[in-house]
Amino acid sequence: MDVIKTEPSAAPVIHALRSIGYNPSTAVADLVDNSLDAKASVININFEYNESDGMITITDNGTGMNEEMLQTAMNIGSKDPRAKRGANELGRFGMGLKTASFSLGKRLSVLTKFEGVYHERCWDLDHVSECNEWQLFTSIPEEVKEKMGTIEENSGTIVCIDKLDRFMGYGGRRTLKETSFFNKVSRINKHLEFVFHSILEKNDVQMFINGKEIIPWDPFMRYHEHTIEGEIQILRINENRIKVQYFILPHASHLTEPEYKKAGGYKGWRDHQGFYIYRENRLLHYGDWMGLFPKDASAQLARVRIDLPNAADSDWQVDIKKSGINLPEEAKRRLEAISAIARKVSKEIFYFRTQSTKTGQTFKGSLNTWEQSGREDGPQFILNRNHPILAELFNKVDDETAKLLNLYLKFVQLGSPSNIIDSPKVPEEIIQEVSDAQKELVIQFASTLLKINVAGDEEQLLNMLITQPAFDGINRATLKKIVMEAGLLD
Numbered sequence: 001m002d003v004i005k006t007e008p009s010a011a012p013v014i015h016a017l018r019s020i021g022y023n024p025s026t027a028v029a030d031l032v033d034n035s036l037d038a039k040a041s042v043i044n045i046n047f048e049y050n051e052s053d054g055m056i057t058i059t060d061n062g063t064g065m066n067e068e069m070l071q072t073a074m075n076i077g078s079k080d081p082r083a084k085r086g087a088n089e090l091g092r093f094g095m096g097l098k099t100a101s102f103s104l105g106k107r108l109s110v111l112t113k114f115e116g117v118y119h120e121r122c123w124d125l126d127h128v129s130e131c132n133e134w135q136l137f138t139s140i141p142e143e144v145k146e147k148m149g150t151i152e153e154n155s156g157t158i159v160c161i162d163k164l165d166r167f168m169g170y171g172g173r174r175t176l177k178e179t180s181f182f183n184k185v186s187r188i189n190k191h192l193e194f195v196f197h198s199i200l201e202k203n204d205v206q207m208f209i210n211g212k213e214i215i216p217w218d219p220f221m222r223y224h225e226h227t228i229e230g231e232i233q234i235l236r237i238n239e240n241r242i243k244v245q246y247f248i249l250p251h252a253s254h255l256t257e258p259e260y261k262k263a264g265g266y267k268g269w270r271d272h273q274g275f276y277i278y279r280e281n282r283l284l285h286y287g288d289w290m291g292l293f294p295k296d297a298s299a300q301l302a303r304v305r306i307d308l309p310n311a312a313d314s315d316w317q318v319d320i321k322k323s324g325i326n327l328p329e330e331a332k333r334r335l336e337a338i339s340a341i342a343r344k345v346s347k348e349i350f351y352f353r354t355q356s357t358k359t360g361q362t363f364k365g366s367l368n369t370w371e372q373s374g375r376e377d378g379p380q381f382i383l384n385r386n387h388p389i390l391a392e393l394f395n396k397v398d399d400e401t402a403k404l405l406n407l408y409l410k411f412v413q414l415g416s417p418s419n420i421i422d423s424p425k426v427p428e429e430i431i432q433e434v435s436d437a438q439k440e441l442v443i444q445f446a447s448t449l450l451k452i453n454v455a456g457d458e459e460q461l462l463n464m465l466i467t468q469p470a471f472d473g474i475n476r477a478t479l480k481k482i483v484m485e486a487g488l489l490d
């Protein structure tokens, strides 16, 4: 059959490539992956701010590239994703370097040193758009190169992105202010300490952001004595060995305020439950049960680690950004079973039904009944759940009573005069947006009131709920809707 060779025109392809859905954090993480693939032991990430434009550089002491490798690397789509990867490689599509960089800015300069010799290339999308051809510069503009610095060791690579239109509004009417710029940087920092925690914990790689070392954040709190570690289980899926292990984090009462805050990660406790999927120790996906279960407050202590070898990519449909992932059918049943157990344990601990106090354990912490909370968004004062008398009480009573007591204490805390904030009054008939956590609390409280026969009917129940300081700011219509939807009243 006859064929015609067609060259896609450059301008629209660029536009598509820039919009595959990276955010600044996932983009930088993808560039760091390349440095890790190149066996770097030190990776320096720098963000430089300038009012009209900034510059992002990632400098590593990895293997570097020779002229030919660099030319291939700068090609759009330099690899066949079906090719077998080296055992520990994080890359896959031969797209990351370009797509991740272009999601941040329009100019990508790569300076690399291989066996002592420098090589360089530069993509400038302004130029590509202008000539509508894939013209790659064989040298980096002097003013950029000057700022990129040099590679001290015998090999290594500097990837530099500027003309940061996407990252900071370069070329537009308003660019990012310095504080917002560095707020963005600190979010990236949090992302990196998280996705690379497992790699950083091994101590053979160091990463720095603007000179400050990135400290790994372990979502499983393995160092904490009250963390429960499940057995490691191996699933065999299409010849690949998948390692699965669940962790149940300690009840809040076993954590200090800073520990509690830290363990909540940057999305909060509820959004950090579920599966944590790693490929070659690099976190790819987290924060839900991948459609197997909903997120519940009571399951928030459960975090399940899944380790994939990179050969398993096609089974799990890892995408270019390495954040989209799908559970293969063969894995679903087993994962469902393992997480059902994890969720159950989480629930028991969450509701205080299982006490993980060990006999002979000495008491730690303060004798204060109230402690000042360090959080800005939550209550000012929190009850000290570690109080020895309270702990003893919980030990003595049965499950049902423990649950009631726990709920009561929750309301004591929320209703404490120093915790009450005046909420703006809302018209009665409007149904308000209420967070899931608050909804859950309303349901818990309402169902208890009904169960212990304090409230006899809808009218009484709503009257009680509306006077609760804990539900201040939620109007009657909304409370009614929550209660109805939960099926507590007919």
Ligand SMILES: Nc1ncnc2c1ncn2[C@@H]1O[C@H](COP(=O)(O)OP(=O)(O)O)[C@@H](O)[C@H]1O
Pocket: 034, 035, 038, 060, 062, 063, 064, 065, 069, 072, 073, 074, 078, 079, 090, 091, 092, 093, 094, 095, 096, 097, 098, 156, 157
């Ligand atoms: N920092 C780096 N050091 C050495 N080689 C690199 C670096 N970054 C990219 N490369 C080379 O460029 C190639 C293309 O990178 P990329 O577009 O991210 O695709 P992938 O990582 O999927 O292979 C890599 O396979 C690697 O050979």
Ligand SMILES: [Mg+2]
Pocket: 030, 033, 034, 090, 091, 092, 095, 096, 097
């Ligand atoms: Mg890559």
